[in-house]
Amino acid sequence: MARIAAIPLLVALLMSPSKTAGFWAAAVFAAASFTDWLDGYFARRMGIVTVFGKFLDPIADKLIVMAALIMILPYGHVPAWMVLVTLGREIVITGLRSIASSEGIVIQASELGKFKTIFQIVAILGLLLHYDYFWLFGIENPLFMVNMHNTGMFFLWIAMILSVWSGADYLFRFMKHIIR
Secondary structure: OOOHHHHHHHHOOOOOOHHHHHHHHHHHHHHHHHHHHHHHHHHHHHOOOOHHHHHHHHHHHHHHHHHHHHHHHHHHOOOHHHHHHHHHHHHHHHHHHHHHHOOOOOOOHHHHHHHHHHHHHHHHHHHOOOOOOEOOOOOOOHEEEEEEEHHHHHHHHHHHHHHHHHHHHHHHHHHHHHOO
């Protein structure tokens, strides 16, 4: 619920392409991503897994990722085709999981999908920060400068490869269950 509640704040912050707005948007996104990890950690550790949680967790992930990517699209921080592939993959996988669920089939999140999510989070953080930052605070030397946009794009490319790969994996696992 915290991730979904964070979306309006994230969207409001991303109405501006400024470095300050991007920094605070990245902070909100990072905090929301941390709650995702924390929620999963405690759910597994304490054995508290609910149907509501299984439904809402992936939806919350998809909503906050798509909100961030769509909001930075007009600023040219991310190529439109990458947003479309990401959105398309998420819609297809959600649809497949819904169909499988209606048939009593559970298609668990794969390790590939989990890695895709990690790379997406890191990529989006870099894209939200977008500007150059000094790696070592107080040292204004180009050797210590990190271009966060390039860093974000590097991780987004990895996330895209994992996204397509894990999407194909979900599709094959779905087809395997349906063909039985």
